[in-house]
Amino acid sequence: MMIHIACNIDHNYVRHCAVTLVSLFENNPKETFTVHIIARELSETDRNILTALAGKYNNKACYYTPDAQMLEGFTIRATHNRLSLAAYYRCFLSALLPEDIDRVLYLDCDIVILGDITPLWRTPLDAHTGVAVVEDTGCKELQRYEILQYPAEDSYFNSGVLLINLVYWREHHIAQACVDYYRTYPERIIFNDQDLLNCVLHRHKTLVGLQWNVQDGFYRNHPAISPEWHRTHAEILRHPVILHYTNRKPWNYDSQHPLRDVYFQYLDLTPWKGERPWHSVKNRFKRFFRLLPFYIGMRKAKYIRLASL
Structure with missing residues (x-):
C-alpha cells in the first residue's frame, strides 16, 4: 500500500x-x-x-x-x-x-x-x-x-x-x-x-x-478545558499518535510542553543530531528568567502534569 x-x-x-x-x-x-x-x-x-x-x-x-x-x-x-x-x-x-x-x-x-x-x-x-x-x-x-x-x-x-x-x-x-x-x-x-x-x-x-492531531492546547491548564476532560483523555495525552506542537515549539528556548523532549529524540536521527536551543548560553539565561515566575509559584503552570492524570 x-x-x-x-x-x-x-x-x-x-x-x-x-x-x-x-x-x-x-x-x-x-x-x-x-x-x-x-x-x-x-x-x-x-x-x-x-x-x-x-x-x-x-x-x-x-x-x-x-x-x-x-x-x-x-x-x-x-x-x-x-x-x-x-x-x-x-x-x-x-x-x-x-x-x-x-x-x-x-x-x-x-x-x-x-x-x-x-x-x-x-x-x-x-x-x-x-x-x-x-x-x-x-x-x-x-x-x-x-x-x-x-x-x-x-x-x-x-x-x-x-x-x-x-x-x-x-x-x-x-x-x-x-x-x-x-x-x-x-x-x-x-x-x-x-x-x-x-x-x-x-x-x-x-x-x-x-x-x-493532539494539539498543544489539549495539554494546557485552561478554563475551557476541565480537569475531568484531561483525565478522560489521559491515555491519548500520554500516548498521542500524531503530536502537534501548535503554539510554542519545542525548539523555542522557553517551551514548557510536557512532551517537548520527544521532538529531540527524532531530531537526533537527522543531520541536526545533538543540536539543542539550550546549548546557547544566551538562551539558557533567557529561559531561566522567563520561567522563573513558574518555578517559584508566582504564576500558575501553563501545562498539566501528565504524571498526575
Missing part, C-alpha cells in the same frame, strides 16, 4: 520537516510512503537532505514549485511571526499533485508521528466528504463562527493534519473556491489557511479522534 504524504515548507522548516518524516518512517516501518513537498525556495542541499532521509527508509520524496501568482493578494495575519505564505499551499494540493492520487495526508512540520497511521489513512471518505480532520482547540470559541459566518454546529477543525479526498477537491474545484472566498471575504480570514479551509469545507468534512 502506498501512502501519500504532503508537506508545505520553506527553507526555515527543512529541519522540522526532517523530524516529522523520520518520526513517520520510524513508527511505520511496514508502510511505503511518497512524500510530496510543496516549496518555492528550497536549495539543492535542502532537497538532498530530505531525499536522503526518505531514501534511507526506502521511501520517496517529490518536489513541487508552485507559481508565486497562486498566492497573489493573500496575507498572513494571526501568528504572522511563525508562518509564511507557504501555509496556504495546502489549499491547492488538488491542483498541484498528480491526478492519479485520490487521497493524501497533509502534515504540518511542527509534528511528530508516534504510532501507526494506517487507521487514519484508511478512514472512509465518501463522495460528499472533502476532508477528515480533528477539531481545533478553539472550536468552542463562538466569536470564530460569528466572524466566519457559518453555524457553530458545524464545528471548527485544525488544518495541521488533513486527510484530503482529492477526488472531491477536484470535482468541486476546492482550490479555486479557496481563492474566490479569500478575495470575496478577506476580512474574515484571521487564522490564515485554517479559517479559509473551514469556510469552504465546514459542511463537507468528517471528524476523527483526537489521537490523530
